[in-house]
Amino acid sequence: MRLGYVLRRFIFLIFVMWTAATVLFTIPRLSRVNPIRERFAALARSTGYAPKDLENIIASYELKFGLDKPLPQQYADYMGSVLRGDLGVSLMSYPKPVAELIGEALPWTIGLLLVTISLTFLIGTAIGALAGWPRSPRWVKGTVTPLMVLAAIPAYTLGLLLVYLLGFRLKLLPMGGAYSPGMVKALTMPFALDVVKHAILPALSLILAYVGFYALGMRGMGVTVQGEDYVNFAEHKGLRQGRIFYWYYVRNAILPQVTSLALALGGIVSAGILVEGLYGFPGIGSTLSAAITANDYFVIYGVGFITIFAVGISMMAVDLLYPLLDPRIRYDRK
Amino acid sequence: MKGKLTRREMLRLSTVIGAGTLVTACAGAATPAPAPTTAPEPTKAPEATQAEATTAPEATTAPEATTAPEAATGAEVPRNRTLVLNHGGTGGKYTWVGQINPVGGMNHQEGGALLWDPLFYYSVFADKDIPWLAESGTYNDDYTELTIKLRAGAEWSDGVPFTSKDVVWTLEAYKANEKIDYHQQVLDFVDSVSAPDDQTVVIKFTGAQPRFKFEILSFKFDTGICPLPAHFFEDKKIEATKINEEPGGEDMPHTGMFNVKMTPEQLVYDLRPDWWGFKTGFQKEPDIKRVIFIPLSDMATAAQRVVNNEADACLDLRPTLIRTAVQQNPKITTHTGKDEPLGYIDWWPNSLWMNTASEPYSDKDVRWAINYTIDRDTIDKVVFLGAKITSVFPYPEYPALKKYLDQARPLADKLGVSKFSLEESAKLMEKAGFSKDGEGFWVKDGARVNATIDGFESIHADIVPVLVEMLRNGGFEAAINFGNDAYQNMADGKPGLYMFGHGASVIDPYATMELYHSRYSAPLGTTAGGNHFSRYKNPEFDQIVDDMRAVPPGDPKLNDLFMKAIEIYWTDMIDVPVIQWLHRIPYNQTYWTNWPTQDNPYLNGAYWHWTFPLLVMGLKAAQ
C-alpha cells in the first residue's frame, strides 16, 4: 500500500509541476509587451540613444529566439529543450544562457535561505517549546508576545528598518551587496567572513519576521501534547522533567512543525525575493525581479521552474509524512 | 510503528541542513572563482616605480575611510589608486561576465568603455574632437569622402598591430550584420572602404555625409563604433554575420588601456602598463591603476556609499538625494561644486510626446492646450528645488548649440511656449470642439482626452506625478503608467502622453529636427521605435530638414534653416518640451581630484559613457 501511494503521489507531483510550468509559461505571454523592444527601450533611457533601424533589429532577434512562431509551437519547442536540460538564453543579457545566469545567483540564495530557514526553525521551535512548557520561568513565556508582534511585520519592512539603523546610521553592517569592493572571490577566511557580514542583515530581516511564526506553532503544539495521555503517563511514572520535556514533549510536538516548515517554504521564498531586492543581494530573487521588469521570458521560466521543482519536492515530502502524523487520515483506497 | 524512525531522520535532516548551509555558501562562492589561479598582475610593476603610491600614509587620512584597509586585503592595488564606482548590474549582478565583444554582450556603461579605443573621441563640454586610434580624419570638399590617418604603433592587447585592415574589416562587418547597431547607417551611407596603406583608410560615401565621422566613428555619450580585431574573428573563422554571437571572453584582443576580471558581483579593471598609448608616448600613465564596479541596487545606498568614501562616485542622483549627500560629506562635490543644480545637462531633454497622427492629439490646438496646462515655474520650484531645469527646447543647452538656442529664445517668448494659462488652454479646447463634463474633464463625442502619461519610474518618478496633477487641473484625464508596457505604448502610438527624451543633437541642430521627419511617420497600427513616436508629417518641414542634412555643422547656412524648423516645431507643438535632463553625479574628492566641473569642463562626468578613458586620464590621486 505504502509504495503504491508513494508512486501515485510521485506521478501526481510530476503532473502538478508540469501544470505549474505551463501556467508559468503562458502568463507572461498574455502580455503584448515585446521584450526585445523593451530591451532597446531600457537602452534608450539609460543612454538616450535609440538605434535608427530598431524595428529591423527587433525582427531579426525575434527570428533568432523563435518568438515569431505561433505560441503552441514555442511551447513545444521550449518544453522539449527544458527536458533536454537546456533553459535557453536570456533575452536581456543576450547571449548569456539562462542556466549560467541562474547558476551565478542560486548559490547565494540557497546559502541565505538555508541558513535563514534552519535558524528560524531551530530558534522558533526552541522558544516555542520553552514557552509552552508549564515549568518554564515566567520571562521565557513572556518572549512569545514580542515575537508575535515581530511576526506581524513583513520581512521587507523589518529589513527597511534594520538597514537604516544598523547600516546607514550606526554603520555597523554593510548596507547591501554580496562582498566588499576589491575582495577577491576565493575560499579564504577573510572572504567567507566578509560574505557572512554582508548576509547578516538580509538573514536577520527574515529570521525576525518568521521566528515568531514557529514559536507560536510550537507553543500551540506543545500545549496540545501536554494533554495527551502518554505525557500524563510519563509524569505519573515519575520520569525526570528534562527527560519528559525532550523525549515526550518536544519530540512529539515537533512533527507538525516540520510540516509547517515545508508549507511555509513558498512564503519564505517570496519574502526572500523582496528582501534580496532591498539589499541588492545577488540571489535568485533579484534575478527574478529584474527578469520580470524586463519581460525576460526565459529567465522567468528558468527561475520559476527551479522554484517549482524545489517547492514541489518538499511538498511531496510533507504529504508523505502527513498520514504518519495523524493516523486518523487514510489515503489508501478502501 | 515506523513513525519513530522517521522522526529521528527528520531531526537528523534538520541538523544536516544547518551544517550544509555553510558548505553551500562557501562552495557557491568558490566554484565560479578562478581568480586566485590567474597570475598576471600587470599593475604591480608600475606601482613599484611610483614612489608616492607606496609612501602615501593611508591610515592618516579621513577617519571615515574605514573600509579602505578591508577592501584592500585581497588586492594588491591600494584604495588610493583604485576608483570604486557603484553602478549598474541587473538584480544585483553583472550579467555579461566573460563577454567583452563590443558588438556582442558587452556593456560599455559598466566599464566596458575602458577596453575599447575609438578612432576619435568627442568631448561635449570642451566641444573638441580628440583623435585617438586615428591621427586625423579629413573630408574632401563635398563631404563625399573621408580619409583617416591611423596612429603608428597602435596595437591589440595580444600584441598584433592595429592597422587600416581592421578598420576596413569592421566597416564591412557592420554592413553585413543586420543585428548590430549602426548597421543601417553604415549600409546606407558607406559606398566603399579601402586601405591604400597600413595607416590610411579611405571611406567613400553614397552622398554628402558631413556628420559621419562625428555620428558613427566618434565615441561620445553612448554612441559611436570602434574598430574590431579582424584577426581575432578571422582566426576563429567567425563570419561577419555572426560576430554578434561571439562572447569574446575576458582575453579577447582589445585596444583599450585596461584588462578586466569579472565576477557577477564585481567587475575589476586593471590598467595595462603595456598599452600602446603608453609605449608610443601618446599618453602618460594615469594615477588610476584599478577601477572597480559594484552593482547598484538602491539609490540611497549608493549615495551613502559615496558619503562613507566606500565609493568614489555613483550613478546620477535625484535632486534631494544629491543635496543630502553633498551636505553630509565635505569632500563630495558635483559638476557645479556645491551649488544648485548640482549637476550638468545631459543630451536627453524630455518632452511629453504624442502620436500626432491620431485623434485628438492630431489637433495642434489640443497639443497647445496641453502645453498651456504645464506650469514650468512650479515644476522648477517643486521638483527641482528652485533650479531652472524646465525648458522650451528639445535641445540640450550645450556649448556648440548655444548660439542657435539663443537666437531662437525671442521667438519662443513671442509664441508663448512657456506660458502657463488654464484660460488659454480652455479657449483652445473649446475651439477644438471639447466641453467639460460633470467631473471637469474635457469631452468630445462622449470621449475624454486620455492623458495617461507613459514613463519610466526609475527616472520619471519625480516629475510625472506633478505633471499628472497639472494636467488634471487643466481638465485632462491624466494618470501615470510606469508599467513595463510604457515603451510599447509609445512605440505603438497608444492614446496618451509619452514622457521621453531626445537623444539627438549635440554639435548642431540637425539631429533633433530629423526625429520629426516624415520618413519616420509610421502608419497607425505599426510600431514606431527609437524616439520617433510623433509620427509627424509635414513636407515643408521635411524639406528644411533635408536641406540641413547637407550643411556641415558650424556652417552659417544652418542658422536660418534651424530658425525655420524650430518655428514649425513650436507652432505645431510637435511635442511639449518640459525639462532639460540633468546628471547629478556625486564626485568624492577623498581619493580622487580633478573631476570635470563647470570651471574645468574637459568632459562630462558620466563615467558610464564611452568617454570614460578620458576621465581616467583626467583624475588625479589625492593621496
Add this chain to the structure above:
Amino acid sequence: MELAIPTTAKGPSQRTLVLRYLRRNKSLVLGLALLAFLLIFSLGGSLVVDTAKLAYPLAAVPLQPPSAEYPLGTDKDGRDLLAVMIRGIQLTGAIGIIAGTLGIVIGIVLGLLSGYFGGVFDSVVRWMTEVLLTIPPLILLIIIAGTIVDKNKVTVLTMALVVSILSWVGPTRVVRAQVLTMKERTFVNVAKLSGMGNIEIIFKELMPNMLPFLVASFVGQVMGAIGASFGLEVLGLGAVREPTIGMTIRWAQFHSAMFNQWWWWILWPVLALIAIFASLSLINVGLDEIANPRVRRTE
C-alpha cells in the same frame, strides 16, 4: 470536539462571562482594540479630513515635518500624510477584506465538496491547489501583475482581485483537511447512522464545528492578501496613484526618505502597517485559542 464559548451558559450574567473570558483571552482583546482604533481613525478621519483631495500630490506644501497645520507632515509630492494615512488604511483594508471574503467563500465551497465527497472532484481541487501552492505565491502574483495586468488601470479593486487569485487556496486546504479529519470522527458516524443526509451533515455537523477555523482562516487570508499586495506595491506593481499603505512606503523608499531624514514620511505608514498586521494576528491567535481550547492553559 468541544467548543468552549460560554455564551449559552446560565448562572452569572452573559456579560460577566464574556468579559471574564475576554480577560483570559488577552490576544483577542488587544487585537480587537487595535482594530477598533484603526477603524475609528480611518473611518472617522475621513469625516474630518478631505482625503479625496489631500491624499494626492500637489495638495499641500511638500516635505513639511509634522506641525499644527499638517499633524503628520507632508511628503515630497505634496500629499498630506494625515489624509494619506486615513485613506491608506481604508484602501489597504479594502484590498484585504475583498480578497479575504472571496477566498473564504470559494474555499468553503471547494473544501467542503472535495473533502466530503472525494472522488474526481477532490482530485481536481487538490490538483489545482497543489499547482498554486507549488508556485511560490509572490512569484505567481508578480508575474501576473507584472505582465498581464493593464498598468494604466490598476486600481485598488484590481489589486484585490489579483491577490485573491491565491486567497482561496489556503481556506480550501484547511476546510478539506478538517473535513477529512472530522469525517472519521465519531460524531459524523453517529450522524450518518442516525440517517442524516450529506448536505445536512455538512451544514449541521461539520460547519458549526469548523466555524472557529473558518474565522481564523478568513483573518489569515485578509493578512495574506494585505501582505501580498504590499509585496507587489513595494516592487512597483501596485495602484500607482492610490495612497495605500504599501504605495506610501514604496514612494518614501523610492525617494530615499530615510537617507534624506524625512522620518515622518516612512514612520507613519510603517506604524500603520504594523498596527494592521498586529491587530489581525492577535485576533487570529485569540481565535486559535477559541478553536483549540487547550492552548489557553498556559496563560
